[in-house]
Amino acid sequence: MSAIVLTHVGKEYAGGVRALEDVSLTVERGTFLAVMGPSGSGKSTLMHCAAGLESPTSGSIRIDGQEISALDETRRTELRRERVGFVFQAYNLIPSLSVLDNILLPLRLAGRAPNRTWLNTLVQRVGLADRLAHRPAELSGGQQQRAALVRALVAEPAVVFADEPTGALDLRSAHEVLDLLRDVVERLNQTVVMVTHDPAAAARAHRALVMADGRVVEELDKPSADALAGRLVALGRG
Numbered sequence: 001m002s003a004i005v006l007t008h009v010g011k012e013y014a015g016g017v018r019a020l021e022d023v024s025l026t027v028e029r030g031t032f033l034a035v036m037g038p039s040g041s042g043k044s045t046l047m048h049c050a051a052g053l054e055s056p057t058s059g060s061i062r063i064d065g066q067e068i069s070a071l072d073e074t075r076r077t078e079l080r081r082e083r084v085g086f087v088f089q090a091y092n093l094i095p096s097l098s099v100l101d102n103i104l105l106p107l108r109l110a111g112r113a114p115n116r117t118w119l120n121t122l123v124q125r126v127g128l129a130d131r132l133a134h135r136p137a138e139l140s141g142g143q144q145q146r147a148a149l150v151r152a153l154v155a156e157p158a159v160v161f162a163d164e165p166t167g168a169l170d171l172r173s174a175h176e177v178l179d180l181l182r183d184v185v186e187r188l189n190q191t192v193v194m195v196t197h198d199p200a201a202a203a204r205a206h207r208a209l210v211m212a213d214g215r216v217v218e219e220l221d222k223p224s225a226d227a228l229a230g231r232l233v234a235l236g237r238g
Helices: 043-050 073-083 099-109 116-126 141-153 171-188 225-236
Strands: 004-013 017-027 032-036 058-063 084-088 159-163 192-195 207-212 215-221
Touching: 004 043, 017 043, 017 058, 017 215, 032 043, 032 171, 043 058, 043 159, 043 192, 073 084, 084 141, 099 116, 099 141, 116 141, 116 171, 141 159, 141 171, 171 192, 207 225, 215 225
Parallel strands: 032 192, 032 207, 084 159, 159 192
Antiparallel strands: 004 017, 004 058, 207 215
């Protein structure tokens, strides 16, 4: 079963603005997909629809085999909580809570107990085992984003959506976070979909989509930063 399947998905906003136009996409389990495109290309809308944050105007979206397009908001919220993880540019950690409490907060809100073996595997993998009692302000930006990644993964989701996850980080920390995203895919069999404007970041993925005008205009396997940058420049020239 694929992690995500989009079939002929369209999204239209008030005033007739078409953000997505007939997008079909399959993301297999255990893969790392990057989505790129110029501003206004539809990449963020694609992520929001694929993650169940917005409903498409047309077409079908399945997460972990579950059709979500027709679900009401309550059921979509439940599905996101159970099957989807999120990592954003802003770490969204609560300053007054410890790192561990931040990581476990979504599970506690859902009334679920953590899988302690999985939790320990994650914190060891990202190098935070000795930082769990610290507050976010006591961590570097890269460490805070690692904590956000563990929080996204701790519920064992079908897919993690990462929206510009390295946008607020220095170069070294960005490389570390990208290494971790690739690592959790290849070693822990997670599925990651990352939206980014950075060709070097997208080149760390197994596969990259380039979007323009609400459509997928190119798919690249084992993408290189140079190839992606060239494609974006070409799109910018019209």
